[in-house]
Amino acid sequence: MNICVLGAGSWGTALGMLASINNEHVSLWTNEESVYKDISENRLNSYYTKECPIPDNIFVTLDIKEALEGAEFVIMAIPSHAVREVYSILKPYLDSGVVLLNAGKGLEADTGLRNSQIVAEVLGKERADKTVFLSGPNLALEFARKKPGCTLLASHAPENAKLAQRVLSSEILRCYTATDVIGMELGGSLKNVMAIASGISSGLGFGDNATSALLTRGLKEITSLGVLMGAKRETFYGLSGLGDMITTATSELSRNYRCGLRLAEGKSLDEALKSLGQVAEGVPSCKAAMILCEKYGIDMPITREVYKILFEGKDPKLAVKDLMLRDYKEE
Ligand SMILES: NC(=O)c1ccc[n+]([C@@H]2O[C@H](COP(=O)([O-])OP(=O)(O)OC[C@H]3O[C@@H](n4cnc5c(N)ncnc54)[C@H](O)[C@@H]3O)[C@@H](O)[C@H]2O)c1
Numbered sequence: 160m161n162i163c164v165l166g167a168g169s170w171g172t173a174l175g176m177l178a179s180i181n182n183e184h185v186s187l188w189t190n191e192e193s194v195y196k197d198i199s200e201n202r203l204n205s206y207y208t209k210e211c212p213i214p215d216n217i218f219v220t221l222d223i224k225e226a227l228e229g230a231e232f233v234i235m236a237i238p239s240h241a242v243r244e245v246y247s248i249l250k251p252y253l254d255s256g257v258v259l260l261n262a263g264k265g266l267e268a269d270t271g272l273r274n275s276q277i278v279a280e281v282l283g284k285e286r287a288d289k290t291v292f293l294s295g296p297n298l299a300l301e302f303a304r305k306k307p308g309c310t311l312l313a314s315h316a317p318e319n320a321k322l323a324q325r326v327l328s329s330e331i332l333r334c335y336t337a338t339d340v341i342g343m344e345l346g347g348s349l350k351n352v353m354a355i356a357s358g359i360s361s362g363l364g365f366g367d368n369a370t371s372a373l374l375t376r377g378l379k380e381i382t383s384l385g386v387l388m389g390a391k392r393e394t395f396y397g398l399s400g401l402g403d404m405i406t407t408a409t410s411e412l413s414r415n416y417r418c419g420l421r422l423a424e425g426k427s428l429d430e431a432l433k434s435l436g437q438v439a440e441g442v443p444s445c446k447a448a449m450i451l452c453e454k455y456g457i458d459m460p461i462t463r464e465v466y467k468i469l470f471e472g473k474d475p476k477l478a479v480k481d482l483m484l485r486d487y488k489e490e
């Protein structure tokens with residue numbers, strides 16, 4: 160098939176590499192001159208995917224119209240803060256027969272909306288229902304280095320999820336399909352908040368007891384919100400829930416985990432983000448989660464404490480103390 164990937168950051172580039180295995184032609188759109196130049200001249204995207212060579216059948220361009228020409232399958236790999244803008248840019252060029260796959264994670268900070276809701280607002284409900292959403296325990300750099308892993312493809316149009324499975328599956332990536340878009344998006348977005356919490360915990364010198372407690376209780380609060388929002392409980396125990404949580408909350412390759420480590424060192428949020436140099440989706444998603452807590456009348460204690468550390472300058476040590484000494488309760 161003819162594939163187009165929008166966004167040549169870490170994830171877009173890795174997905175382009177994965178799509179290039181089964182498909183003759185992959186066009187990769189970037190808005191960064193330096194990335195365009197590096198790929199065209201050196202067949203590398205050194206900033207985002209380091210030493211990994213860009214396959215010959217990937218064609219890079221700065222022109223979105225050119226990227227979409229003849230595309231039958233479009234992959235969107237843009238962070239949540241820019242996803243609405245890029246869907247609006249894409250809208251006039253998107254033919255009705257083209258299948259869309261959203262590969263980004265995260266919730267819109269000021270609205271609490273999931274990517275599927277943004278697709279519905281910008282491109283219409285019919286298009287959102289046909290879109291495939293991808294999420295799982297996926298570190299881009301590992302795939303770029305050809306290390307194997309699995310992911311989940313959820314859609315209200317199962318035939319499109321199956322098509323995406325054929326487009327992306329290989330001995331490096333095994334894809335499963337599902338229909339619970341809400342559960343998958345929430346798991347994939349809110350685990351990043353737990354990854355920040357886990358980084359803070361490690362940065363404060365706490366041990367494995369604390370990490371396990373955070374992740375188990377964190378999954379519990381994400382699941383409670385998700386079920387209230389109409390998601391299936393079992394989705395949170397699968398690849399896009401527990402699976403993604405394990406990867407993101409324990410790996411030094413995870414930017415959200417590293418963001419937590421820096422906060423524990425006493426850095427401000429701005430300093431922590433600057434030193435990462437790339438997006439940490441847990442930050443906007445944490446803000447969005449507070450909107451959802453209010454809307455659905457639920458408390459998410461770990462998420463709330465991470466919010467206070469991120470946006471109210473709360474001392475992480477005090478946040479831990481407050482979590483530990485809350486009212487006693489049943490599991
Ligand atoms: N990096 C990973 O391992 C990974 C894995 C799975 C999912 N994701 C998700 O994929 C999404 C993208 O993450 P990433 O790691 O590739 O981020 P990144 O910071 O590596 O790259 C972001 C890309 O988006 C582009 N971009 C940003 N704003 C833009 C705009 N306004 N218009 C056009 N392009 C714009 C940048 O130029 C860059 O190419 C995020 O939602 C992330 O959570 C990332």
